[in-house]
Amino acid sequence: MSRLILKRLALTALMLLGLAVVTFTVANIAPGDPARLAAGPDATQEMVERIRVERGLDQPLPLRFAYYVSDLLTGDLGTSVYTGRPVAEDMATFLPATLELVLFAITLAIVFGIPLGVAAAVRQNKASDHLIRLIAVSGVALPMFWLGLMLQWYLALELDLFPLRGRLGVFSDVPPTITGMYTVDALLAGRLDTFAEALRHMLLPALALSLPALAAIIRVNRAEMLEVLGRDYVVNARAQGIGPGRIIGAYALKNAILPTLAMIGLRFGWMLGGTVLVEGVFDFPGIGLYAAKAAVSSDFEPIMAVTLALGAAFMLTNLVIDLLYAALDPRVRAQI
Amino acid sequence: MWKALKGGRAAAAALALAAAVAAVSPANAVEKVDGKFWMVIGGRQAVSHVDPGQSYDYAIRMMTQALYDGLVKYEGDPPQVKPWLAESWETSEDGLTWTFHLAQNATFHNGDPVTAEAVVYSYQRVLNMNEGVAWMLSDVLKPENIKAVDAHTVEFTLDRPYAPFLSFLPWWFVVNPAQVEANVVDGDFGKAWLATNEAGSGPYTLEKFDQGTAYWLKRNPDYWKGFPYEDDAMGGIIYRLIRESSSQRASLLKGEADLVTDLTPEELDAVGARNEIEITSTPALTSFGFKMNTQGQHMSDVNLRKAVAYAFDYDSLIKIYNGQAKLQDSPFTDAIRGHVDVEGIPRQDLEKAKEYLAKSAWPEGGITLEFVYVQGLEQQRQMGLALLDSLKALNIELEMVPLTWPNMVARAADPAQSPDLMCIFATPVSTDPDAVAIQYHPSSHGKYYGSHFLDDAELNAMIMEARSLSEWSEREPIYAQIQARIVELQPEVFGMMRNRSFAHRDWVKGYADSPIRMTGEVDLYPLHIQAP
Numbered sequence: 001m002s003r004l005i006l007k008r009l010a011l012t013a014l015m016l017l018g019l020a021v022v023t024f025t026v027a028n029i030a031p032g033d034p035a036r037l038a039a040g041p042d043a044t045q046e047m048v049e050r051i052r053v054e055r056g057l058d059q060p061l062p063l064r065f066a067y068y069v070s071d072l073l074t075g076d077l078g079t080s081v082y083t084g085r086p087v088a089e090d091m092a093t094f095l096p097a098t099l100e101l102v103l104f105a106i107t108l109a110i111v112f113g114i115p116l117g118v119a120a121a122v123r124q125n126k127a128s129d130h131l132i133r134l135i136a137v138s139g140v141a142l143p144m145f146w147l148g149l150m151l152q153w154y155l156a157l158e159l160d161l162f163p164l165r166g167r168l169g170v171f172s173d174v175p176p177t178i179t180g181m182y183t184v185d186a187l188l189a190g191r192l193d194t195f196a197e198a199l200r201h202m203l204l205p206a207l208a209l210s211l212p213a214l215a216a217i218i219r220v221n222r223a224e225m226l227e228v229l230g231r232d233y234v235v236n237a238r239a240q241g242i243g244p245g246r247i248i249g250a251y252a253l254k255n256a257i258l259p260t261l262a263m264i265g266l267r268f269g270w271m272l273g274g275t276v277l278v279e280g281v282f283d284f285p286g287i288g289l290y291a292a293k294a295a296v297s298s299d300f301e302p303i304m305a306v307t308l309a310l311g312a313a314f315m316l317t318n319l320v321i322d323l324l325y326a327a328l329d330p331r332v333r334a335q336i
Numbered sequence: 337m338w339k340a341l342k343g344g345r346a347a348a349a350a351l352a353l354a355a356a357v358a359a360v361s362p363a364n365a366v367e368k369v370d371g372k373f374w375m376v377i378g379g380r381q382a383v384s385h386v387d388p389g390q391s392y393d394y395a396i397r398m399m400t401q402a403l404y405d406g407l408v409k410y411e412g413d414p415p416q417v418k419p420w421l422a423e424s425w426e427t428s429e430d431g432l433t434w435t436f437h438l439a440q441n442a443t444f445h446n447g448d449p450v451t452a453e454a455v456v457y458s459y460q461r462v463l464n465m466n467e468g469v470a471w472m473l474s475d476v477l478k479p480e481n482i483k484a485v486d487a488h489t490v491e492f493t494l495d496r497p498y499a500p501f502l503s504f505l506p507w508w509f510v511v512n513p514a515q516v517e518a519n520v521v522d523g524d525f526g527k528a529w530l531a532t533n534e535a536g537s538g539p540y541t542l543e544k545f546d547q548g549t550a551y552w553l554k555r556n557p558d559y560w561k562g563f564p565y566e567d568d569a570m571g572g573i574i575y576r577l578i579r580e581s582s583s584q585r586a587s588l589l590k591g592e593a594d595l596v597t598d599l600t601p602e603e604l605d606a607v608g609a610r611n612e613i614e615i616t617s618t619p620a621l622t623s624f625g626f627k628m629n630t631q632g633q634h635m636s637d638v639n640l641r642k643a644v645a646y647a648f649d650y651d652s653l654i655k656i657y658n659g660q661a662k663l664q665d666s667p668f669t670d671a672i673r674g675h676v677d678v679e680g681i682p683r684q685d686l687e688k689a690k691e692y693l694a695k696s697a698w699p700e701g702g703i704t705l706e707f708v709y710v711q712g713l714e715q716q717r718q719m720g721l722a723l724l725d726s727l728k729a730l731n732i733e734l735e736m737v738p739l740t741w742p743n744m745v746a747r748a749a750d751p752a753q754s755p756d757l758m759c760i761f762a763t764p765v766s767t768d769p770d771a772v773a774i775q776y777h778p779s780s781h782g783k784y785y786g787s788h789f790l791d792d793a794e795l796n797a798m799i800m801e802a803r804s805l806s807e808w809s810e811r812e813p814i815y816a817q818i819q820a821r822i823v824e825l826q827p828e829v830f831g832m833m834r835n836r837s838f839a840h841r842d843w844v845k846g847y848a849d850s851p852i853r854m855t856g857e858v859d860l861y862p863l864h865i866q867a868p
Contacts, residue, residue, distance in 0.1 A: 031743045032745070032746045037745060040467075041785075042471050042765065043471055043783075044471045050466060051467075083384045084387075085532075085547070152583070165578065165592075170592070281580060282583075283549075283577060289548070290548065
């Protein structure tokens with residue numbers, strides 16, 4: 001098992017290098033002059049050229065890539081043209097926010113998605129099945145930002161149940177930074193009120209973010225459950241008088257969960273890279289907005305850092321899912 | 337029959353938890369901290385740093401102006417240069433030497449006096465960094481020619497007479513040399529430290545810099561210049577990032593923001609109808625037009641440029657902004673000193689358009705022009721559609737190309753790449769006519785507002801002469817000629833001045849607009865809250 005992990009980690013590093021090459025090339029051959037943008041709209045040509053030299057933008061591309069990778073290995077992600085701060089600092093500010101939001105959203109999707117998928121399969125073609133499938137279809141069909149705007153308008157503005165935006169109230173104290181995730185840091189500091197407030201701020205964006213994943217989980221889980229529930233061993237178990245709860249939980253779900261797990265892994269990766277619209281609507285200061293701002297400003301180093309971080313997260317998630325596969329399925333374990 | 341499922345129960349429990357978490361939000365009222373009012377301003381642009389020497393945009397300028405003082409400051413409508421750190425100044429006969437006398441009682445936030453040495457240090461720092469506002473003076477002022485005559489007198493000696501000199505000084509702020517020097521790392525001029533810290537003497541101090549979220553400014557009750565209001569219940573201002581116009585509106589209505597900047601025309605209409613909301617909408621210094629590439633394949637033909645200018649339906653611009661805009665009567669917007677209404681500036685006249693087209697290299701039309709605008713800016717897309725519609729009468733097609741801003745800037749930098757027509761908002765940094773005139777001079781080629789690549793010997797000579805004269809009576813007639821000449825050359829379809837629009841709760845007092853300010857920029861100094 002540990003050999004598998006090591007092999008996969010080595011492969012991940014190799015893939016990240018490939019990702020770096022592609023991103024670096026694309027970001028640099030795209031039109032746009034980062035030096036001019038950094039210098040400002042009224043800058044003289046001399047000011048632009050000075051910044052070009054200072055940031056090494058006048059060097060040939062392969063050389064710049066070599067410098068970039070060697071800096072990267074020492075943990076130096078460069079400096080953002082737009083924020084003027086080290087990219088590593090920016091990432092430390094914005095990445096935990098997004099991670100917290102996505103973890104919360106995927107938890108919502110799992111907690112609701114799996115039971116609803118099971119329920120729909122068990123009550124196939126009954127009213128509740130139709131209702132659950134309606135949720136699933138809506139999750140695929142409704143654009144995330146529209147749903148976010150509607151939730152914000154109705155639940156936050158009209159009914160005044162939730163805050164409109166942000167991670168905490170303007171006047172609330174941020175908990176001491178340990179992980180950068182407010183809910184976790186608040187719990188670690190023993191501040192339950194801050195924890196509840198952070199959770200309340202996250203609920204609407206997480207809801208909007210989780211719906212497509214929820215829909216996907218319901219659909220996959222329902223289909224798998226339907227297949228498994230028709231298998232001989234389930235019929236046999238029922239004939240032996242084993243209770244429905246035990247049949248679903250211990251026999252059917254355990255076998256039906258594998259494809260759902262794969263879906264969860266995929267969705268988690270997509271969510272990490274797809275938070276920008278929800279972050280925009282709810283002014284949630286995360287990596288999505290940071291990356292979007294960097295992209296429209298040709299701010300090259302943050303683009304690289306975000307792409308690599310998200311790529312790494314995606315690959316690690318897949319690794320974890322594969323390991324879970326092995327843990328749950330003895331046949332997979334046997335192949336290792 | 338399967339019994340009630342665990343899943344269903346789990347879902348119900350989770351819903352209950354969600355409901356418990358959803359407690360009622362803060363009341364719809366002014367926020368108070370330690371008995372003082374804190375005003376929340378909701379703006380769309382993040383503050384990337386607060387160093388007055390580095391790059392600037394409206395959010396940065398709004399912050400730096402509150403944290404620092406300049407020798408002079410812009411106030412009022414029309415904008416006037418008012419004494420600030422400098423109580424008075426004089427110019428030598430030859431226009432080369434400018435002497436400023438500083439206020440005796442000005443102090444930095446740490447208690448150090450604001451001295452002539454501090455002024456010299458601050459100007460030299462920017463000129464040596466050669467970033468941000470440096471371009472305004474770097475052509476005429478060498479760092480070594482700024483001198484402290486005594487503790488409260490500072491003297492600038494210019495390389496040549498430069499009339500707009502004073503009009504740029506409001507954007508040059510004075511930093512405390514002792515604080516900056518203590519934080520210089522590897523000869524970085526203190527840039528890293530000043531990005532999120534301040535060393536100023538302004539009406540506000542920096543309380544908290546919460547990147548990408550909110551920026552807290554605490555009112556400095558000991559401000560050397562005092563405040564233009566009596567009530568001292570004002571604690572500070574929070575500039576909070578609210579990125580969507582619809583969210584800005586929601587925040588204002590819910591009381592989460594007291595003032596919001598740069599609303600879209602639709603959102604402004606929506607909030608304007610409410611009693612508790614006051615809106616202001618005034619023409620800005622910003623001009624808007626379609627710049628035409630006078631060195632391009634098509635637009636190098638002045639007759640074609642004239643034909644396009646006469647074909648365009650100008651009223652569409654006003655409609656797109658729901659009436660919150662005014663057509664330009666000159667390349668110089670109204671608040672620019674020396675503005676005149678240029679007679680014969682084109683308005684829609686299809687007969688004339690066809691006459692000019694007949695004189696062009698394409699008398700029958702039959703060409704396709706490229707029109708570039710900022711991706712995602714709905715108003716600009718609508719303007720493009722209006723132009724597309726107008727040009728049908730000339731049998732000219734319009735290819736509409738949305739580009740991101742960096743890509744537009746890149747194309748505007750090269751005459752071979754610059755499109756036939758480009759949508760450009762341009763905000764001059766001063767009210768001096770030179771700030772606009774220079775946009776039509778070859779020295780602006782390569783900058784986004786120079787995408788017309790106009791190069792006219794007669795015009796160039798007038799621009800250079802006018803900026804070198806120190807007497808306004810001599811400059812004024814030249815600027816009238818410059819405006820007429822630019823219209824005659826028609827390097828752009830002169831468009832409109834969009835209004836600067838702000839909405840605030842009725843308890844916000846002291847709001848003072850000035851056309852010199854950039855889109856979304858507010859002068860924080862006179863703003864305060866009066867208890868509702």
